[in-house]
Amino acid sequence: MKKIAILGSTGSIGTQTLDVVRRNQDIQVLALSAGSNIKVLEEQIREFHPRLAAVWKDEKAKELAVRVADTDTRVVSGMDGLLELSVLEGTELLVTAIVGMIGILPTIEAIKAGKDIALANKETLVTAGHIIMPLAQSRGVRILPVDSEHSAIFQCLNGEDTGTVSRLLITASGGPFRGKKTEELRNVKVEDALKHPNWAMGRKITIDSATLVNKGLEVMEAKWLFGVDLDRIQVVVQPKSVIHSMVEFRDGSIMAQLGTPDMRLPIQYALYGGARKYLGGERLDFFQLADIAFEAPDTETFRGLPLAMEASEAGGSMPTVFNAANEMAVGKFLKRSIGFLDIYHIIEESMGRHQVVNNPTVDEILEIEKDTYKWIESRW
Numbered sequence: 001m002k003k004i005a006i007l008g009s010t011g012s013i014g015t016q017t018l019d020v021v022r023r024n025q026d027i028q029v030l031a032l033s034a035g036s037n038i039k040v041l042e043e044q045i046r047e048f049h050p051r052l053a054a055v056w057k058d059e060k061a062k063e064l065a066v067r068v069a070d071t072d073t074r075v076v077s078g079m080d081g082l083l084e085l086s087v088l089e090g091t092e093l094l095v096t097a098i099v100g101m102i103g104i105l106p107t108i109e110a111i112k113a114g115k116d117i118a119l120a121n122k123e124t125l126v127t128a129g130h131i132i133m134p135l136a137q138s139r140g141v142r143i144l145p146v147d148s149e150h151s152a153i154f155q156c157l158n159g160e161d162t163g164t165v166s167r168l169l170i171t172a173s174g175g176p177f178r179g180k181k182t183e184e185l186r187n188v189k190v191e192d193a194l195k196h197p198n199w200a201m202g203r204k205i206t207i208d209s210a211t212l213v214n215k216g217l218e219v220m221e222a223k224w225l226f227g228v229d230l231d232r233i234q235v236v237v238q239p240k241s242v243i244h245s246m247v248e249f250r251d252g253s254i255m256a257q258l259g260t261p262d263m264r265l266p267i268q269y270a271l272y273g274g275a276r277k278y279l280g281g282e283r284l285d286f287f288q289l290a291d292i293a294f295e296a297p298d299t300e301t302f303r304g305l306p307l308a309m310e311a312s313e314a315g316g317s318m319p320t321v322f323n324a325a326n327e328m329a330v331g332k333f334l335k336r337s338i339g340f341l342d343i344y345h346i347i348e349e350s351m352g353r354h355q356v357v358n359n360p361t362v363d364e365i366l367e368i369e370k371d372t373y374k375w376i377e378s379r380w
Contacts, residue, residue, distance in 0.1 A: 004118075004271065005031035005052075005091045007082065007106055008098035010040040012202040013120045013146060013263065017095050018044060020268045023280065027271065031085045033098070038064040045073050052088055054081035056102070079105065086110040093271065095146070096121040099204060100327060101320075101369055104128050104362060111141045118270040120146035122217045127320040127365050129224030143225065144270040149218050150225055151266030152244035152257035157226070158274055160249070168228055169246035169254070170218055171238040172297060173197060175210040178239060182301050188340045190333065197239070207330045208304070211343055212297060216308020220319055223312065230312055235305060237295040242284065260284055303344045307351070317357040317368050324372040325350035329380075338380060346376055 004021075008014045009032040021027045033054035034041040045053055045068050053068070053075050055061035061077030068075065076084055079102075086094055086106035094110040095118040096103050103121035108131070110117060117136070119125070124132055136143050145151050149170050157165070176195045177185060193210040194203060208214035219233050236246075244266075246256040259265055260282045268279055299306045304326070311322035329346040332338045338346070350372050357364055 002027045002092060002271070003030050003090050004028070004093045004095060005050075005085055005088055005115075006095040006097060007033050007085065007103060007121070008035075008096070009044055010034040010037040011097055011099065012205075013097035013267065014095070015040075016263050017097060017118075017267050017271070018048065020264050020271060020279075021048070024268075024277065030091050031088050033082060033085055035098075036060045038067065042067050045071060049073070052076065052085055054085045056082070082106045083109050086115070087113040091115055093118055093144075095267075095271075096124060097146075099202065101127060101323070101366065104365070107132065108135065108362065111136050111139055114139055114141060116142045116144060116273070118144045118146050118267070120267075122147075122221060123323055125221045125224045126217055126323050127369075128362060129221070130359060131362065133224050142273065144273060145221075145225055146263075146266055146270045147218060147221070148261070148263060148266045149245040150222060151269055153222065153226060153247055154274070155257045155269065156245070156247040156255040160247075160255075162226065164249045164251070165226070165228065165232075166248045166250045166252075167232040167234060168222055168226060169248060170215065170222060170233060170235050171241070171243050171245050172212065172215045172235055173209065173241045174237045174239050174295070174297075175212065175302075177210055177302075178237070178295075178298075180301065182341070185301070185340050190336060193333075193340060197241075203334060204327070204330055207333060207343075208326070210340075211304040211326075212299075212302035213304030213308060213326050213330075213343075213347075215297070216305045216311075217323070219305075220308060220312045230309065235297050237297050239293060239295070240289070242289065242292055258284060304347075307344065307347050311351060314351075314356055315358070317360045317364065318351060318354060320360070320365050320368045321350050321354045321372050322347060324369040325376060328373055328376050332380065342380070346380060349379075350376060 029048040031052040035056045058077045065075040093116045097120045101123045241261040248254045311318045325347040329343040
């Protein structure tokens, strides 16, 4: 019986992880966490009977404790609660499905405690890859990617000599605005940006897909996950989201992972450490598919990708500024206080004012995040 804990169990990845657990009889959930959605968390507690539940907001944790007083689940709160969850005795694997840089410290503590990581939290590697990957290697901990693109690469590399990799080809759907130009995006509404053509995702990541910031974050992550330089990572637009990513080897051969756009597949693959298990659902029908088309990303219109590359090339603390600025900008867009194109302006201006700190510590990373937020609030 595999024993897991989930950071962010009420979000898109968290709920789909629990669906994978539900469909299998050999995974036990020891701990769950949520930000403030205690209604869904209570339902999960009653179904999966975890030993521990962590809630970010203290008042919500107190409310949940009352609501689940008839169960054996203990409720904790705040960062202390997340850290307790991350090192819970008996847990073999931590699923980091939480959104934001709040996931960095719990991930680090879980690695120190010898827990494998099913990684869905982008910020962990984007801002602290220089800390996370060496630490995981020194502790013999596996970082198992949950993102569909990184999972596809992980699957293609299974059993291969990574030294023979020529380049990574990360696919993108192009998002809901594929084909549009800058002028057409000036007055787009939140509802338009949330209409992803293929994937059902959380609101923040859906906006990131529309700006191509998400693809930039994935490139930054891939550099750390697979030890490949930026100039050997290429983004390719594949609108139907059938090919989830590809690996080109030095002999010129290319391996691709294909499938329907279903996040349960990469989640399940990570939970079982790369082992294949039956997964129900729709299968890819090549006769219905007819063709698979490819395009180059429009980096002039969708500046999230080139800005991410610029941040990654600068290195040090710049990816933290990129990530924090985007996170705040997306939040403002979702609240309708800025326009869609302002997301790029906020990221660019935030990066332009920042003096890079080389090899930042976790404390420095978190402080730079706060400073970036404060600066944006003073101007936008």
